[in-house]
Amino acid sequence: MPRSAPPRRDETTKQAAFDAQTFLDSAGVARKVVEFPTKTAIFAQGDAAEHVMYIQQGGVKLSVVNETGKEAVVAVLRPGDFFGEGCIAGQRLRMGSATCTAPTTVLVIDKSEMIRVLHAEHAFSDRFITYMLTRNIRIEEDLIDQLFNSTEKRLARTLLLLARYGKKDEPQRILPKVSQETLAEMIGTTRSRVNLFMNKFKKLGFIDNTDGLEINSSLLSVVLHD
């Protein structure tokens, strides 16, 4: 059964730069630009789902709550990401909530308008398909991570991804502030557990938070090693 290790995601998608704003302008799309301060809910679980969003600036966190009130963070998104696209596949209600993690500017596109543009404009539909495929790959990786790995590894991987390790652009050692609570919700564990491992990582010199949270690439050893 033992076979070679899974290919790393570095060999994955690099997508061409694409300015949806400009594009949609020229395509004459009905859309509006909306700005939200940090912590605003762009939509909440259970709301009617009628628009697709595109992040221009800022950051958005997608989360879901349980019957028991427990929260899980499904994705952390950045400029260039779409969200709320489930409505195109016929979802009538939002399956989770979208919350700003920073002052955020989004493009709001009507569902019907979105469909029209996907038909009318190849460049846009290419972009969207690529985005969906890429996102798929990422969610699948999150799932695999969850199926295979211990809490400790999942935390390490999440920190590295948040710091954007393995991306072409700035390796960005210092993280936008994330609470241990949120990290726990992302990897599906308790805060005490996150705290335990964060301190372990600190002791081992894998991370450092004298001034912001700095992720050292040596943290990779946690993910890679047995």
Next chain:
Amino acid sequence: MPRSAPPRRDETTKQAAFDAQTFLDSAGVARKVVEFPTKTAIFAQGDAAEHVMYIQQGGVKLSVVNETGKEAVVAVLRPGDFFGEGCIAGQRLRMGSATCTAPTTVLVIDKSEMIRVLHAEHAFSDRFITYMLTRNIRIEEDLIDQLFNSTEKRLARTLLLLARYGKKDEPQRILPKVSQETLAEMIGTTRSRVNLFMNKFKKLGFIDNTDGLEINSSLLSVVLHD
């Protein structure tokens, strides 16, 4: 924090029937039909990724193996599903393996051809986008399940989904044979754990395997209740 429970996926996509074979025929697409016996590997983790597949008949299981040789099942697919579509987003290598769970007929479409058709044919590109969105929703739900729920609930949910509960067509009480080992790989636990809960479910009358594995809808109580 406590909010209403997540909307159920019943309110999700219903997609129109669509015969890709016929469609691709009329669109003059370069593709071939290939048949595989049960247990064949259609592709293996690490292979070059150059084609998108579309399942005509049979069943396919997507899985990934660890550095340590542990296996995880990421998806179980049926007729009408696409797979191997990562290559369109630029993936050069297969991230996992695709194995037949039954005698299977697939349509094999060249990556470049796929891209061409996505451009040229609205009906096809609509279908593909819808498929991707739906799959996304499903993987996300699997991830959420993993983040929130105990092994017992995950097992119950997986059994119900395999039996296609909540689908318009045949509620199909009897399952295509799946080993406890495979179930364990699907929900990310050990076989002993699966065995434990399977026996528990039997005792409680939620399932019955005097003749094949029969899933009773009362199994829902496990998923729904605390």
Next chain:
DNA sequence: GGATATCTGTCCATTTTCGGACATATTTGT
């Protein structure tokens, strides 16, 4: 139809995780 491989049932010692509590920082609003 018998050998072989694969699944199932059952156990158990060890490890991991939960979940909650409580005190101490640290941030934020006004």
Next chain:
DNA sequence: ACAAATATGTCCGAAAATGGACAGATATCC
């Protein structure tokens, strides 16, 4: 600058999950 709200560090008993092992039951292949 102070009060209120959040976040962090630490601890612990109880619960869940792991990772074997081993015997018996079923399929599967010549």
